[in-house]
Amino acid sequence: xxxxxxxxxxxxxxxxxxxxxxxxxxxxxxxxxxxxxxxxxxxxxxxxxxxxxxxxxxxxxxxxxxxxxxxxxxxxxxxxxxxxxxxxxxxxxxxxxxxxxxxxxxxxxxxxxxxxxxxxxxxxxxxxxxxxxxxxxxxxxxxxxxxxxxxxxxxxxxxxxxxxxxxxxxxxxxxxxxxxxxxxxxxxxxxxxxxxxxxxxxxxxxxxxxxxxxxxxxxxxxxxxxxxxxxxxxxxxxxxxxxxxxxxxxxxxxxxxxxxxxxxxxxxxxxxxxxxxxxxxxxxxxxxxxxxxxxxxxxxxxxxxxxxxxxxxx
Amino acid sequence: xxxxxxxxxxxxxxxxxxxxxxxxxxxxxxxxxxxxxxxxxxxxxxxxxxxxxxxxxxxxxxxxxxxxxxxxxxxxxxxxxxxxxxxxxxxxxxxxxxxxxxxxxxxxxxxxxxxxxxxxxxxxxxxxxxxxxxxxxxxxxxxxxxxxxxxxxxxxxxxxxxxxxxxxxxxxxxxxxxxxxxxxxxxxxxxxxxxxxxxxxxxxxxxxxxxxxxxxxxxxxxxxxxxxxxxxxxxxxxxxxxxxxxxxxxxxxxxxxxxxxxxxxxxxxxxxxxxxxxx
Numbered sequence: 001x002x003x004x005x006x007x008x009x010x011x012x013x014x015x016x017x018x019x020x021x022x023x024x025x026x027x028x029x030x031x032x033x034x035x036x037x038x039x040x041x042x043x044x045x046x047x048x049x050x051x052x053x054x055x056x057x058x059x060x061x062x063x064x065x066x067x068x069x070x071x072x073x074x075x076x077x078x079x080x081x082x083x084x085x086x087x088x089x090x091x092x093x094x095x096x097x098x099x100x101x102x103x104x105x106x107x108x109x110x111x112x113x114x115x116x117x118x119x120x121x122x123x124x125x126x127x128x129x130x131x132x133x134x135x136x137x138x139x140x141x142x143x144x145x146x147x148x149x150x151x152x153x154x155x156x157x158x159x160x161x162x163x164x165x166x167x168x169x170x171x172x173x174x175x176x177x178x179x180x181x182x183x184x185x186x187x188x189x190x191x192x193x194x195x196x197x198x199x200x201x202x203x204x205x206x207x208x209x210x211x212x213x214x215x216x217x218x219x220x221x222x223x224x225x226x227x228x229x230x231x232x233x234x235x236x237x238x239x240x241x242x243x244x245x246x247x248x249x250x251x252x253x254x255x256x257x258x259x260x261x262x263x264x265x266x267x268x269x270x271x272x273x274x275x276x277x278x279x280x281x282x283x284x285x286x287x288x289x290x291x292x293x294x295x296x297x298x299x300x301x302x303x304x305x306x307x308x309x310x311x312x313x314x
Numbered sequence: 315x316x317x318x319x320x321x322x323x324x325x326x327x328x329x330x331x332x333x334x335x336x337x338x339x340x341x342x343x344x345x346x347x348x349x350x351x352x353x354x355x356x357x358x359x360x361x362x363x364x365x366x367x368x369x370x371x372x373x374x375x376x377x378x379x380x381x382x383x384x385x386x387x388x389x390x391x392x393x394x395x396x397x398x399x400x401x402x403x404x405x406x407x408x409x410x411x412x413x414x415x416x417x418x419x420x421x422x423x424x425x426x427x428x429x430x431x432x433x434x435x436x437x438x439x440x441x442x443x444x445x446x447x448x449x450x451x452x453x454x455x456x457x458x459x460x461x462x463x464x465x466x467x468x469x470x471x472x473x474x475x476x477x478x479x480x481x482x483x484x485x486x487x488x489x490x491x492x493x494x495x496x497x498x499x500x501x502x503x504x505x506x507x508x509x510x511x512x513x514x515x516x517x518x519x520x521x522x523x524x525x526x527x528x529x530x531x532x533x534x535x536x537x538x539x540x541x542x543x544x545x546x547x548x549x550x551x552x553x554x555x556x557x558x559x560x561x562x563x564x565x566x567x568x569x570x571x572x573x574x575x576x577x578x579x580x581x582x583x584x585x586x587x588x589x590x591x592x593x
Binding site: 024045048050051053055056059060061062063064065066067068069071086087090091094095096 | 425
């Protein structure tokens with residue numbers, strides 16, 4: 001499958017660090033896991049290991065941002081998006097400080113460590129905060145390409161990074177803009193709206209649907225907030241049925257965001273693919289775990305057929 | 315001992331008295347606020363804002379300015395009074411505190427009020443944020459100093475000590491924390507709710523330089539601030555022993571006055587007492 005998303009991010013951070021001397025990187029005794037270690041080796045004077053204290057790391061990053069730096073604060077999503085949420089809400093979002101959260105090991109990607117280490121409510125939490133930008137890359141290449149983009153955007157950002165190697169979706173020509181979704185595949189029967197690791201899986205689902213004569217559009221919504229309403233509403237109008245797919249709880253993530261767009265503008269059949277409202281078990285590898293908890297390519301195919309049936313039932 | 319002319323002490327005592335008056339009047343007018351912990355830090359605020367801090371009210375974003383973080387954000391009234399008296403915004407603004415249109419929020423908001431360095435209100439953030447600011451100063455080769463004023467009850471939260479350890483690790487001598495040790499918090503005495511003794515030893519154990527002072531004695535406050543500026547290789551904590559509600563007899567040492575506003579009659583008495591002190 002190629003490079004893991006965390007490696008794509010970690011290498012890009014080190015490369016970009018050479019170009020932008022204002023970038024500083026913080027971690028919480030997880031740099032060998034988040035792979036901010038690449039940056040730490042090249043720029044030890046701009047790397048700060050705060051120990052196992054996520055709330056403190058966020059606050060220190062906030063202070064550095066007040067002092068004109070561009071801090072990337074890194075750790076495990078399960079801790080950043082739970083233990084450090086008050087720091088993120090008050091000192092990053094309310095105070096609108098220029099901190100970038102590199103939230104690694106997100107979703108179920110830390111498959112071997114169990115429910116304590118999964119993070120399947122972070123998108124819901126982060127997108128409920130005013131001023132926050134929430135970005136979920138689809139693959140390693142995309143994760144790396146976000147580094148300069150978010151560094152050069154002035155404001156708080158939550159970048160959700162998988163530990164795993166997700167299905168590669170993009171090539172070097174990829175150009176990213178915050179808030180601009182990407183139409184990866186055209187189609188007129190149904191639209192698969194996906195984020196993160198589910199983008200590659202949704203493209204595969206579209207191929208399977210094509211074999212059955214169903215023409216599925218695939219949209220990548222990397223920026224869950226602010227969400228690309230126009231792209232989603234155009235798809236609702238042109239295809240009349242949608243699926244939202246994400247490596248996240250079905251409560252409050254991309255599915256919720258898409259539902260909010262549709263319900264307020266153009267009510268359209270929408271089926272959700274995500275983790276049910278349960279604690280997920282430890283697994284043998286990320287893909288097996290995702291398949292077992294409703295995130296298989298076949299789950300996207302089935303959801304597309306349900307959405308299509310609702311559309312046809314009128 | 316450092317030398318401070320009597321005229322400076324007299325001037326700052328007058329500033330402290332004015333800040334107390336402003337604070338109780340503001341809280342009364344708004345019908346809410348936190349008088350106890352504002353009155354306890356009046357000398358500290360006077361020494362900082364009218365003597366020690368390098369600030370330019372005409373240029374709130376002056377890059378060289380010293381940074382002050384009111385980590386105990388509920389003492390916002392006295393910060394607003396200090397900033398208003400210095401001319402960061404018109405003094406008339408403080409009369410609008412509490413209205414929907416007023417830039418002065420319940421707790422300090424850096425984006426709305428000129429001179430507020432950092433948004434605060436939820437306790438515990440100041441030392442860690444101050445450490446980040448102090449690190450940024452070092453990286454940017456700037457010589458501003460960072461001051462954090464926090465409460466004794468605030469020190470009950472673990473995040474404070476995470477910041478304390480971080481500041482010690484990086485030997486942030488440009489960071490000074492001042493603890494308003496008045497021994498009274500919302501529900502009662504600190505020593506009953508969750509004892510903080512030995513307070514000074516806690517900071518010492520974390521490799522901070524520690525100075526213990528009477529926080530109402532301006533000579534001691536000034537001396538501690540100057541000693542902190544001259545301490546190298548480690549941050550300094552000034553443990554300021556204070557009286558909550560200082561200067562208004564019925565508020566002194568009363569937990570009740572942590573977060574309520576004085577009535578018309580209570581205000582009149584407070585004003586009388588605060589005015590009499592000078593006469």
